[in-house]
Amino acid sequence: xxxxxxxxxxxxxxxxxxxxxxxxxxxxxxxxxxxxxxxxxxxxxxxxxxxxxxxxxxxxxxxxxxxxxxxxxxxxxxxxxxxxxxxxxxxxxxxxxxxxxxxxxxxxxxxxxxxxxxxxxxxxxxxxxxxxxxxxxxxxxxxxxxxxxxxxxxxxxxxxxxxxxxxxxxxxxxxxxxxxxxxxxxxxxxxxxxxxxxx
Amino acid sequence: xxxxxxxxxxxxxxxxxxxxxxxxxxxxxxxxxxxxxxxxxxxxxxxxxxxxxxxxxxxxxxxxxxxxxxxxxxxxxxxxxxxxxxxxxxxxxxxxxxxxxxxxxxxxxxxxxxxxxxxxxxxxxxxxxxxxxxxxxxxxxxxxxxxxxxxxxxxxxxxxxxxxxxxxxxxxxxxxxxxxxxxxxxxxxxxxxxxxxxx
Numbered sequence: 001x002x003x004x005x006x007x008x009x010x011x012x013x014x015x016x017x018x019x020x021x022x023x024x025x026x027x028x029x030x031x032x033x034x035x036x037x038x039x040x041x042x043x044x045x046x047x048x049x050x051x052x053x054x055x056x057x058x059x060x061x062x063x064x065x066x067x068x069x070x071x072x073x074x075x076x077x078x079x080x081x082x083x084x085x086x087x088x089x090x091x092x093x094x095x096x097x098x099x100x101x102x103x104x105x106x107x108x109x110x111x112x113x114x115x116x117x118x119x120x121x122x123x124x125x126x127x128x129x130x131x132x133x134x135x136x137x138x139x140x141x142x143x144x145x146x147x148x149x150x151x152x153x154x155x156x157x158x159x160x161x162x163x164x165x166x167x168x169x170x171x172x173x174x175x176x177x178x179x180x181x182x183x184x185x186x187x188x189x190x191x192x193x194x195x196x197x198x199x
Numbered sequence: 200x201x202x203x204x205x206x207x208x209x210x211x212x213x214x215x216x217x218x219x220x221x222x223x224x225x226x227x228x229x230x231x232x233x234x235x236x237x238x239x240x241x242x243x244x245x246x247x248x249x250x251x252x253x254x255x256x257x258x259x260x261x262x263x264x265x266x267x268x269x270x271x272x273x274x275x276x277x278x279x280x281x282x283x284x285x286x287x288x289x290x291x292x293x294x295x296x297x298x299x300x301x302x303x304x305x306x307x308x309x310x311x312x313x314x315x316x317x318x319x320x321x322x323x324x325x326x327x328x329x330x331x332x333x334x335x336x337x338x339x340x341x342x343x344x345x346x347x348x349x350x351x352x353x354x355x356x357x358x359x360x361x362x363x364x365x366x367x368x369x370x371x372x373x374x375x376x377x378x379x380x381x382x383x384x385x386x387x388x389x390x391x392x393x394x395x396x397x398x
Contacts, residue, residue: 050257058249060370064383071390171259184263187386191270 005034005196008177010165011110012043013125014090019080019118020072020186021174022110028189032196034178038110040094041162043173049166072186078119085123091158092149093125096135098157099148105138112138204233204395209364209374210309211242212324213289218279218317219271219385220373221309227388231395233377237309239293240361242372249370271385277318284322290357291348292324295334297356298347304337311337 007029011018029036047053057065066082073080093113100109112134116122124130128146135145148154165175169182176183178195206228210217228235246252256264265281272279292312299308311333315321323329330348331341347353364374368381375382377394 050259051255052257052260056250058251058370060249060368061251061383063368064370064381067381068383068387068390071393075390075393169259169262171257171263182263182266184260184267188267191267191274194270194274 005032005178006037007034007192007196008037008039010039010041010170010173010175010177012041012090012173013093013110013113013117014087015043015173016069016118017186018174019114020076020078021176021189022114023078024076024186024189025174025176025192028193028196032193034196038097038106039161039165040097040158041165041170041173042091042094042158045162046166046171046173050171052171080118081121083117083121083123088117088123089126092128092131095154095158096131096145096149098154098161099145099151100135100138100140102148103138103140105135105140108138109134204231204377205236206233206391206395207236207238207376209238209240209369209372209376211240211289211372212292212309212312212316213286214242214372215268215317216385217373218313219275219277220375220388221313222277223275223385223388224373224375224391227392227395231392233395237296237305238360238364239296239357240364240369240372241290241293241357244361245365245370245372248365251370279317280320282316282320282322287316287322288325291327291330294353294357295330295344295348297353297360298344298350299334299337299339301347302337302339304339307337308333 007025009021009025011022025036069080069082072078096113097106097110100106113125113131116125116130116134122130125134131149132142132146136142168177170177172184174184174186176188176192178192181195183192183195206224208220208224210221224235268279268281271277296305296309296312299305312324312330315324315329315333321329324333327345331345334344335341367376369376371383373383373385375387375391377391380394382391382394
């Protein structure tokens with residue numbers, strides 16, 4: 001039973017909280033012998049679908065949010081830093097992750113794009129100029145990578161994944177789904193662990 | 200050093216998350232020999248001050264929020280239930296807590312009003328009809344209690360506490376402040392504990 005479980009991890013590289021969840025989820029999955037299925041989504045499409053508009057927030061709340069992120073980085077010893085450019089275009093990176101499945105390097109690619117943007121303030125992952133170098137470093141020919149990321153198959157796969165997320169009740173990122181249970185947010189890992197422990 | 204610390208706990212009985220924080224904060228304070236200073240605020244005033252309007256949320260998000268609250272109750276073994284009537288008027292209850300300081304029963308009163316509304320679905324704490332019974336059960340003459348809660352002093356104290364919260368950067372409830380560090384939300388108790396451990 002312990003090894004039959006899968007955590008569906010809906011992520012978007014432009015989401016600050018997806019960065020933290022990516023790092024917090026793995027040790028939990030390992031402890032419980034659960035597999036993580038990485039599902040890239042188009043978060044902008046999810047928000048538009050739900051008519052969700054990020055509202056103007058009070059200055060005090062924004063200041064607290066920034067301090068809170070620093071605390072997360074300290075508490076979990078992650079080299080996180082706020083990017084200079086935000087938001088960025090992410091659809092090429094999201095499709096790029098799908099493309100990298102062809103070479104079995106999806107997870108390493110995801111790590112690399114999150115590290116570039118959220119640790120090294122490198123916004124070049126918006127464009128192929130940045131993404132090609134990442135693919136190459138992972139042993140994939142950059143032309144082959146770009147062709148796969150631009151292919152109709154990758155485009156269709158991202159749309160399908162996003163529609164599938166919406167159909168399941170996903171409204172934001174990161175979202176973790178275990179069976180029928182939907183967990184939203186980097187701060188719900190205790191409940192993810194509980195679900196794996198008791199299921 | 201361990202016993203010199205104080206956690207300023209900004210609360211509002213109409214806030215779901217204040218209910219959970221009330222119960223989660225105490226064991227942490229005890230473990231670290233920290234005192235909790237209970238500071239009732241007028242949360243509606245805080246939101247209006249920040250021009251914050253609770254927006255319409257997607258149905259999927261509301262459904263997840265309700266499930267998430269059930270998980271909190273289960274995980275922490277608290278007899279929480281969603282109230283039938285929401286929101287309710289809370290200014291009398293908030294002033295009532297201030298009034299109960301006269302008889303040294305502030306904390307017990309806070310426990311009682313949270314339990315009534317969030318555990319027994321009892322919205323009578325909006326009015327003195329409900330609050331008087333709570334005061335009486337705590338050994339305070341209901342007429343004296345009501346007079347104190349309605350007094351200019353209690354009114355001024357609630358306004359002063361709310362203005363003081365705003366001046367300090369509080370934008371919601373529950374908020375815990377330790378020194379200059381502001382922690383917002385029932386899901387930040389790990390960071391509160393960390394602040395007490397390392398300060």
